[in-house]
Amino acid sequence: MLTVTPITPRFGATCSGLDLTRKLTPAEVCEVTDAMDQWGITVWRNTGMSDADHVEFSRNFGFLERVPLREDTPYRLPFRELFDASNLNAQGDITNDPAAILYRKGDRLWHTDSAFMSLRTSYSLLLAHDVPREGGETWFADTRSAYDDLSQAMKDKLEGLIGVNSLWWSRKQAGADISEEEIDARPKAEHPLVHVHKGSGRKALFIAAHTMDVTGDIKGMDQAEGRALIRELIEHATQPQYIFSVSWNAGDMVIWDNLCSMHKGGEYDYTTRRRDMRRTTVREGTEPHQLETGDDPYGELFAMAPRVVDINAARAAGQ
Numbered sequence: 001m002l003t004v005t006p007i008t009p010r011f012g013a014t015c016s017g018l019d020l021t022r023k024l025t026p027a028e029v030c031e032v033t034d035a036m037d038q039w040g041i042t043v044w045r046n047t048g049m050s051d052a053d054h055v056e057f058s059r060n061f062g063f064l065e066r067v068p069l070r071e072d073t074p075y076r077l078p079f080r081e082l083f084d085a086s087n088l089n090a091q092g093d094i095t096n097d098p099a100a101i102l103y104r105k106g107d108r109l110w111h112t113d114s115a116f117m118s119l120r121t122s123y124s125l126l127l128a129h130d131v132p133r134e135g136g137e138t139w140f141a142d143t144r145s146a147y148d149d150l151s152q153a154m155k156d157k158l159e160g161l162i163g164v165n166s167l168w169w170s171r172k173q174a175g176a177d178i179s180e181e182e183i184d185a186r187p188k189a190e191h192p193l194v195h196v197h198k199g200s201g202r203k204a205l206f207i208a209a210h211t212m213d214v215t216g217d218i219k220g221m222d223q224a225e226g227r228a229l230i231r232e233l234i235e236h237a238t239q240p241q242y243i244f245s246v247s248w249n250a251g252d253m254v255i256w257d258n259l260c261s262m263h264k265g266g267e268y269d270y271t272t273r274r275r276d277m278r279r280t281t282v283r284e285g286t287e288p289h290q291l292e293t294g295d296d297p298y299g300e301l302f303a304m305a306p307r308v309v310d311i312n313a314a315r316a317a318g319q
């Protein structure tokens with residue numbers, strides 16, 4: 001029997017009472033999705049889940065994105081459905097690779113996972129394996145309540161506006177040395193700044209550190225105004241009344257719905273403290289039975305080597 005305890009009045013809940021290491025019944029899966037639809041973020045303490053349990057449980061919610069294989073790069077984790085969100089290298093040691101460190105800095109800006117893909121991510125499921133004693137929490141922001149509380153004038157203004165999202169834009173914000181021309185030449189994805197969150201029928205902002213420009217029915221808005229608008233919306237949605245943080249222990253899992261929230265990693269001493277976090281990522285609009293075996297565009301996009309960008313940046317920075 002699932003027990004759901006709210007974390008804030010409108011957003012986030014701690015869940016207990018379900019053993020996630022065993023196969024759930026369809027009714028139990030519905031209980032989880034109902035909790036997600038209402039609360040956007042669910043926190044599950046001390047799950048006891050293995051990597052295999054993590055992937056199996058995640059499949060209840062749709063097609064899982066896969067990490068692209070790189071011929072010359074070993075992968076630390078046993079399943080391609082597990083994204084490595086750690087500060088460790090393939091051997092399991094704390095990385096001192098400046099490219100990897102710079103790449104992870106982008107995760108500490110407010111974002112939604114995979115906003116730069118044309119098919120977005122619905123749920124991200126992050127399981128903690130090893131965590132630092134201090135810091136390394138994850139912050140979440142409620143983009144439905146943030147939308148609800150906007151003035152009617154702002155809601156009217158946002159109708160028909162579309163955000164242009166790029167992975168490399170967020171990395172540039174985090175310090176990567178990449179020009180706007182280079183970003184422009186790389187894949188981008190457009191998503192409305194406001195959309196209806198299917199599971200709840202509520203409207204939500206869809207914004208992220210990846211959101212670079214505003215297009216659509218822009219009514220004379222120029223690029224600078226568009227960028228200022230994105231900044232204003234992110235600042236609005238991350239005010240104290242819309243956010244909370246989760247501190248982790250090994251075994252804890254958090255599920256977040258990217259289509260009604262933003263998140264960011266908290267700071268910690270990543271040069272001396274291990275933080276081993278592994279994430280599965282569910283593709284928007286897919287059903288549990290859609291367990292295709294082929295590669296998908298996500299792999300293709302990443303095979304275009306964002307790490308090369310960061311390695312160049314690290315070199316340019318003289319590291």
Ligand SMILES: [Fe+2]
Pocket residue numbers: 107111112113263
């Ligand atoms: Fe993320």
